[in-house]
Amino acid sequence: MRTIAFVTQKGGAGKSTLASCIAVAARRAGERVFIIDMDPLQCLVKWSNANNNSDVPVEHVPTAKLSKALAALEKKGVTLVVIDAPGDNSEFATAAIRAADLCIIPARPNVFDLWGSEVTRANVKNHGKDHVFLLNQCPPAQQNARVEQGAKALQAMGALLAPLVSARVDYQEAARLGLGVTELNPDGVAAQEMRELWSSVKRRLKKGAPAAKIEPMAAAKAGVKPMAMGAQQNAKPTAKAEAKPMARAAATKRAA
Numbered sequence: 001m002r003t004i005a006f007v008t009q010k011g012g013a014g015k016s017t018l019a020s021c022i023a024v025a026a027r028r029a030g031e032r033v034f035i036i037d038m039d040p041l042q043c044l045v046k047w048s049n050a051n052n053n054s055d056v057p058v059e060h061v062p063t064a065k066l067s068k069a070l071a072a073l074e075k076k077g078v079t080l081v082v083i084d085a086p087g088d089n090s091e092f093a094t095a096a097i098r099a100a101d102l103c104i105i106p107a108r109p110n111v112f113d114l115w116g117s118e119v120t121r122a123n124v125k126n127h128g129k130d131h132v133f134l135l136n137q138c139p140p141a142q143q144n145a146r147v148e149q150g151a152k153a154l155q156a157m158g159a160l161l162a163p164l165v166s167a168r169v170d171y172q173e174a175a176r177l178g179l180g181v182t183e184l185n186p187d188g189v190a191a192q193e194m195r196e197l198w199s200s201v202k203r204r205l206k207k208g209a210p211a212a213k214i215e216p217m218a219a220a221k222a223g224v225k226p227m228a229m230g231a232q233q234n235a236k237p238t239a240k241a242e243a244k245p246m247a248r249a250a251a252t253k254r255a256a
């Protein structure tokens with residue numbers, strides 16, 4: 001059994017949306033999936049209640065019972081646990097990080113989310129956990145410097161999962177109906193994104209290897225220019241102006 005946790009202290013980055021959609025995509029790909037909703041708001045418990053036919057169970061588990069719950073799930077033959085964490089640094093978020101084999105840190109392509117990612121990454125690293133970044137809510141069809149800079153900044157901090165996830169109505173509709181996007185509209189682009197994302201996560205879990213690089217298709221969809229893409233793939237911490245404020249934040253943290 002493997003456990004992935006969607007964590008970032010920044011609210012609204014897409015933890016619950018992506019946790020639910022990837023859980024459903026993984027289920028369709030043959031995993032036995034269980035979602036643990038560690039957020040006291042229990043959004044995914046409510047999401048699950050909207051769909052009586054779901055074969056992806058969801059439960060809110062108090063932090064004190066998490067280890068026991070995980071052991072019980074493993075015994076039952078669950079192969080993948082997806083944890084949705086709250087957007088803060090509470091005991092719930094910490095418990096989620098501690099329980100995870102892999103922490104997935106989603107961020108939208110804006111500087112506030114990127115700064116939030118930096119803080120979360122430091123926290124995850126302090127717990128000695130593997131982590132990857134994920135860029136969510138990218139504008140679907142236009143060239144966009146924000147996306148390009150966001151991807152570069154995240155790659156300068158660590159691995160960035162492919163594909164970039166676009167902002168699409170399907171994600172919001174699926175949430176409303178208690179579905180994953182792969183159930184709502186299996187032939188849609190969002191569904192394809194989630195299938196690809198699950199494949200990337202699975203590879204990372206299996207090998208602990210660097211996440212897949214951004215593929216031309218995915219990058220084009222997200223509006224990243226081919227030239228810039230090359231730069232992202234080779235991005236080193238020199239990734240420049242846009243990474244600077246975060247580097248400063250890291251330095252401050254280290255000094256603290």
Ligand SMILES: Nc1ncnc2c1ncn2[C@@H]1O[C@H](COP(=O)(O)OP(=O)(O)O)[C@@H](O)[C@H]1O
Nearest residue numbers: 011012013014015016017137166167168171172
């Ligand atoms: N890829 C996406 N496309 C469109 N809307 C999205 C996407 N990801 C998240 N959202 C929307 O953004 C909002 C915040 O997402 P949510 O998953 O609740 O974030 P978090 O759990 O990190 O606070 C929700 O209204 C959700 O529907």
Ligand SMILES: [Mg+2]
Nearest residue numbers: 015016039043
């Ligand atoms: Mg949430």
